[in-house]
Amino acid sequence: MFSFLYKCLVKPILFQIDASKVHQSVSDLGERFGQFRLTRSILGSFLRYRHPSLEKTLCGIHFENPIxxxxxxxxxxxxxxxLPAVGFGFATVGTVTLHPYKGNEGVxxxxxxxxxxxxxxxxxxxLGAKAIIRKLEGRVFEIPVGxxxxxxxxxxxxIEEQIADIINTFQLFEQSEVKHSxxxxxxxxxNTVTGQPFLQLHYLWSLLSELEKLALAxxxxxxxPIDLSQTETLALLTTIDASFISGVIFGNLTKDKHNPDVHRDDRALWQSRKGNLxxxxxxxxxxxxxxxxxQHFGKRFVIIGTxxxxxxxxxxTKFEAGADLVQLITGMVYEGPQLVGEINRYLAHGVYL
Ligand SMILES: Cc1cc2nc3c(=O)[nH]c(=O)nc-3n(C[C@H](O)[C@H](O)[C@H](O)COP(=O)(O)O)c2cc1C
Structure with missing residues (x-):
């Protein structure tokens, strides 16, 4: 029923409105709903699906469900x-950067x-790391937050300056009272001005080595990234394998304007637009x-399929491919917020975990 209402009534209206404005309003509404036990429990009674078979523990973190x-x-x-009331089993905040940035020009x-x-x-x-820390400090999270x-x-x-910028952000969170997992x-x-320097192996290695010195708990x-060749992807994984990193997330947006999975008409439109899909x-x-x-690294990494x-x-399908956990955004925008509970119900009954 929720799926029908969302797709036939809500989405056609929302999709007429500027996407950033919708995102802002939905986030503000979500923030208000999250502040009160009553709104959380009403929302949860409609959307949240719990089942013991969905629970997992990875890297010492307990997940109520893997979505x-x-x-x-x-x-x-x-x-x-x-987000727990919407049915999510964990949630990532960010990407957070050391200094505030208002976002790229244009749409x-x-x-x-x-x-x-x-x-x-x-x-x-x-908003910058310090502002995010101020918002999160002192809060108790019902699900693991990253x-x-x-x-x-x-x-x-x-590159040393860029590495220091990242390391400083990690240090601020390490020294904070934020209870992230x-x-x-x-x-x-x-989408950034410096491109992706850490896809070069020596720069990545320098970054990981500096990060390791923080002895993060x-x-x-x-x-x-998802647009590299197999050789390049394996080289990145091999570098990461030699470090302290616990897992990998595949993956980020596609910036490949020849990506065959983009609709023909959108591919033409995309040529004149900034951004990635x-x-x-x-x-x-x-x-x-x-x-x-x-296949190549067995159980070495926790794999998050995104x-x-x-x-x-x-x-x-992501779990069958080898993922331990799954993340999403776009499916929820197209299918509605009930999607998370629907996925968990499907997984629990199909025992796909
Ligand atoms: C609006 C939007 C903003 C995003 N911003 C970030 C980001 O700040 N950091 C990041 O690692 N990934 C970012 N991503 C990528 C997502 O985390 C995810 O990897 C990608 O969207 C694929 O998942 P999906 O198809 O379920 O959306 C963003 C995606 C969307 C749709």
Whole structure:
């Protein structure tokens, strides 16, 4: 019923309105709902699905279910209160950067419905690490909350300066009273002025070595790119394998304007637009790299499968490919917030975990 209402009534209206404005309003509403026990429990009674077979413990973190909110939706830390009621088993805040950034010029968020995708051009829009810490300190989270960290979107004179920017953000969170459970290290944002320097192995190694010196008590998962070749992807994984990193997330947005999973008409439109795509154009590539990682590295990494999950069957495909956990954003925008509970119900009954 929720799915029908959302797709036939709510979505047609929301999709007429500027996507950034909708995102802002939904986040504000979610923040309000998350503040009150009553609204949380009403929402939870409709949306949340719990079943013992969905529970998992990975890296010492207990997950009520394996479906999480991916980085980028809650970059202002408004939603940790409400997300358990929506049915999520974990949630990532961010990407957070050391310094605040208002986001890239031009349209920052749009929809490509023919491709079942979102066009994202935020470029690490962030309140800055200190503001996010102030919002989160002292709060008790009902589900594991992770912090995604990337470098501030600005020009750096040296790679050492850029590494220091990232390390400082980790240090601020380490020294804070925020009760987060894990970190994501975002090396693959395709929308920033410095490009993706940490996809070069020596720079990645320098970053991981500096990070290791912090002796972080919480696990770190690396957010991976999906548009590289198999050789390049394996080289990144091999470098990460030699480090302290606990897991990888496959993966981030696609910036490949020849991606065959983008609808023909959208591909033409995309040429003249800034930004990169989420949703179904990321589905095949994410699955391919999850499979590759499991085949080559066995159980070395926790693998989080992210990209194009629009149904319970889609989530099951990610687990069959080798994922331990799944994250999503775009499926919820296209299918409605009841999707998370629907996926969990499907997984519990199909025993796909
Ligand atoms: C609006 C939006 C903003 C995003 N911002 C970030 C981000 O800040 N950091 C990040 O690691 N990934 C970001 N992503 C990528 C998502 O975390 C995810 O990897 C990607 O969207 C694929 O999942 P999906 O198809 O379920 O959306 C963003 C995605 C969307 C749709």
């Amino acid at each position: 999480g909110l991916a980085a980028g939706f809650d970059y202002e830390a408004k939603l940790p209160g409400v 920052q968020l749009d929809r490509f419905p023919r491709s079942q995708a979102l066009l994202v051009n935020k470029g690490f829009k962030s 912090i995604s960290i990337g470098s501030t979107n600005k020009i750096f004179h040296t 894990y970190y994501e290290l975002n090396i693959s944002c395709p 919480k696990p770190v998962f690396v957010k991976m 989420s949703g179904k154009p990321t589905w095949e590539r994410s699955n391919r790299w999850i499979r590759l990682t499991r 990209g194009g999950v629009f149904s319970g069957r889609d989530a099951a």
